[in-house]
Amino acid sequence: MTQLFTDYPIIRLGVLLGLFALVAAGAYFATGAFTARQMSRRRLVDGDFSDHPVVGASLRSQDTENAWLKLVNGIEGAGLSLVDTRDDSVRKKLVAAGFTAPYAPRLYTLIRLVLVIGLPLLIFALLWATNSTPSILKLYAVVVIAALAGLYIPAVFLAARADRRQQEIINGFPDALDLMLVCVEAGLGMDSAFARVGMEMTNSHPRLAEQFGAVVLELRAGRSHEDALRRMADRAGAEEIRAFATLLIQSSKLGSSIAQTLRVYAAEMRERRRMRAEEKAHRLPVLLSVPLVGCMLPVMIGVLMLPAAIRVIRSVVPNLGGG
Template sequence: MDFLLDNDLARWAVLLLIFAAVVTIAMIVTNAATQRRGMRSRLRAQTGSRGEAAAAAATGAARLRGDQQRGAWIDIVNELEKRGVNLVSTRDQGLRRKLVAAGYEDPSAPRVFTLIRTIATLGFPILILAYAFISGTNVGLASSYFLAIFAAGLGYVIPILIVQVKADKRQEELLNGFPDALDLMLVCVEAGLGLETAFDRVGQEMYKSHPLLARHFAGVVLELRAGRSREDALRRFADRAGVDEIRAFSTLLIQSQKLGSSVAATLRVYAAEMREKRRMRAEERAHRLPVLLAVPLVGCMLPVMIGVLMVPAVIRAMRTVVPALG
């Protein structure tokens, strides 16, 4: 203990070894639990191999329009899994939905995300402690431990925050262009086009103005042409978009098909409602501007205005009071 207290290098080495041991034990326990769940799921899934093959074929058909290239991250993931490292998350379905909403539609995206999060969780503490050691900063043992825990927490949280921000941005882009797409689809349906042809035409027309929404429409067309039912294609379209308005639109079209009602009348009412919602969102943002501008006005401009107004009076008072006091 005296040697550890006197030698900084030995103290840092012991701290890093303790941290690495804790992380290794946690990863071993997690991998063991994950492998056990995976073994059980494989045993249950042996009877449903045909359904899995059909789902894989459908996933391949949905990716006909994308340039999905195998990158270096996927190669790293495959190599690690060959060596026995399991990167499948226990919450794979929820994570996959978030990644799809953020634009990462590759089947290997959850495994790559787990690898990146693991690297960030282990790398952030090592980088911070290495920087403190190289710069000569005197950090105590307890402070180093809590700093490493804080850095590991940041490395664990930051990747999911980045994915969430990107998903929110894409959903906002879809939501802004959806009323225009409904108007174009209403024109196409009233002109006598079928629903599949209307989706195709709207996707072509909106490719430059709203490319993300156009790709989603093109995915629906590809699934319909590949033989998927209209109800299934619309539900998958809503799941990929992750927007409540698009999910309601898909449900509306499915119900119109089942009940035999007019698709044009349904689209007309829903398009008017979407335009009204977009106008209300714009008004809400406009009404929030005075509240948001109050902070910079009070913090930046108000002190300057007070200074400009009060400084001449203060100078005049000092010229009058100081000679009188003297």
């Protein structure tokens, strides 16, 4: 590998440029996430939800969104349509992963298209830089695998991000219910309870605080409680949030006590969280048995059987040789 880098300066330059791009992209996204979290925390603490359509947005994130929007519009203006035939299902997946921009499905289609074309071209460039001459069958297989990777990598990334986001929201939801129960029993309305709970949970559970902040924004913009709660359930993508929204809507329609409803559902959510923790604890022995059987058991068998094998060899080999 070192000889390859010394013989081909193009490869060395490409590797250095790739490392620089990775470091720069990591620093940029880390700074953007830190700035967005700081802005979200400041708005929730100050209670300022009036002039900002999205909780957690910042000037940098807005400039980035405008740049992506201009890129998508420019490509579609050139004659390439980025509208997917499964636009509704793709939009639901993107919303569940936290990408709520209107142009997100078109940008997702553009990224998949770039990866499907770009990865095979990158393979060709690497083969040309290394002066490799693989067979036609091997070249075809490598190009097909690269194209399939470019097609499915965005979907895998989207599913992983949605699962991680839902898990963060679900883990903090019982605590949010307890705080909301305290607020409602203290005499606050649902609007004030959502705002207060979102403010209190900015540091511990920022994902959930963003959801509550978005509900406050929609309620102050004139949406009904039912519509705002259902939109929160759609954005979160978690069954617990959807059940919570349905429960509050039914309680408000039937005229039942919201405090009693929250108390019962909070106890149920705490029980579910405890059961999930117990389930993970019970899975540990099964997961540990795989490395134990695969790694430690052969070593133990070898240690226990080696003395017996040595004795057998010492007693049998001389007799076989006639000694």
